[in-house]
Amino acid sequence: MKRSPAGSEAVSLTVDVVLLTIRYGRLSVLLVERGVEPFAGRWALPGGFVLADEDLNAAARRELVTETGLAQFDGHLEQLRTYATPGRDPRGRVVSVAYLGFAPEVPTPAAGSDAAAARWWHVDDVTAQAGERRGPWPLAFDQGTILDDGVERARSKIEYTTLATSFVDEPFTLGDLRSVYEAVWAVDLDAPNFRRKVLSTPGFVIDTGRRISVGRGKPAALYSRGPARDLHPAMLRPNRDDDL
């Protein structure tokens, strides 16, 4: 039950977005270079303060647009987690609600509003820098943690949902879709088995009847996203060292 804010305090509310995509076969994240203090010059997740009477989801989409020059973002976007540890922001008590988005292709990023720059980074190049101050690492605030959480969520999400399809443009081939899993999970999947799994799941993908030929190899059938949202049974991720 709530009582009036006695002993409590007013806080600032922000949203930060972990927008993921696949570039050159590798999982990538959209980052912006901060142009103002704190953490000026450091790379950070796109995001910013939530406006009065603004919904969180709307705020996340707005920030993506204004800070990265994207025309709009209509891809998948879900709430990830809220970060509110005291001291995470030197300006005072700032609570950040993180969102996780999946985008197909590369919606040409560019510096927007007060972001000095905006570009895609391979997630591997951002994470696990082993203490070195190189590339975009370390991220501003506690956003390194947020990124890790987002990547982890993405990895598990594509196991039991059809959201992997939101990483590719329509129409797509099964090879395209398989590349998504391989990039996000950083594994190699058996093409025939992957095909069997996807096609045996009703509503995962829809055969458009068309085909496409890219370079060598047999032309691949083109599919569009199906109506199914969940996978039963789930797509199994290889190399599980089980438990604990």
Next chain:
Amino acid sequence: MKRSPAGSEAVSLTVDVVLLTIRYGRLSVLLVERGVEPFAGRWALPGGFVLADEDLNAAARRELVTETGLAQFDGHLEQLRTYATPGRDPRGRVVSVAYLGFAPEVPTPAAGSDAAAARWWHVDDVTAQAGERRGPWPLAFDQGTILDDGVERARSKIEYTTLATSFVDEPFTLGDLRSVYEAVWAVDLDAPNFRRKVLSTPGFVIDTGRRISVGRGKPAALYSRGPARDLHPAMLRPNRDDDL
């Protein structure tokens, strides 16, 4: 990237806890009766304003203790989701971070601080009241939605984690553990198959070597919680109408 709060606003921060347990074979939730406006007299989730320099997790545990008379809460507690829709609280912009907790047994609830009353309710009796203003329904604020989200999270969480064990006191029998799944999922499970599944998962439970006899039936072996946190493969939930 963040800029100073221009056009943004200060908000109030609260935590609300969906604390679940199993009572009489049914999934139950801890609710408190509000003693003050807004929503005075209505039932609500335990929770309240986050104090200055207080961590969210700590705030959730504190509210559980002060509002329900629990001596302490050392069970499982995880962040559920944040609710910040403008207008959800008549007092102004109040952002609530919901937490989800699992508790064994019935840690005797009682009215605490400014809660008029505190008690366990069967989840079924709270949800789906079909418009009738009866029992604890409807909950204060948007907490009906929060409860629904919490229950859904709990249902899926026990599929792929060993958290079902946090609903029972140690030591427990496999029948006790099976009752947890049956209560949370509202299904009947085959005892021999359930036993096979649990015992074939390394680290799920640990045989204490002791046995207990409760009324009729063959005495059951007593187990304690094992070190495993995840289930691979997951415990399968019956009656999946698949997809969409």
Next chain:
DNA sequence: GTCCAAATGGTCATACAGACACTTATAACG
């Protein structure tokens, strides 16, 4: 002493995933 309920111990058939051999079709190569 007999009966009942719940735990426990098995069996059998099926579904599914992993490994892998093989065929097909197209573009690139020379």
Next chain:
DNA sequence: CGTTATAAGTGTCTGTATGACCATTTGGAC
């Protein structure tokens, strides 16, 4: 213009896990 490399697509085999279900055990309830 034939050959080759590459990726899509087809099919088989096998081990594992699960659902259905029968049988046995055991201590308290009656």
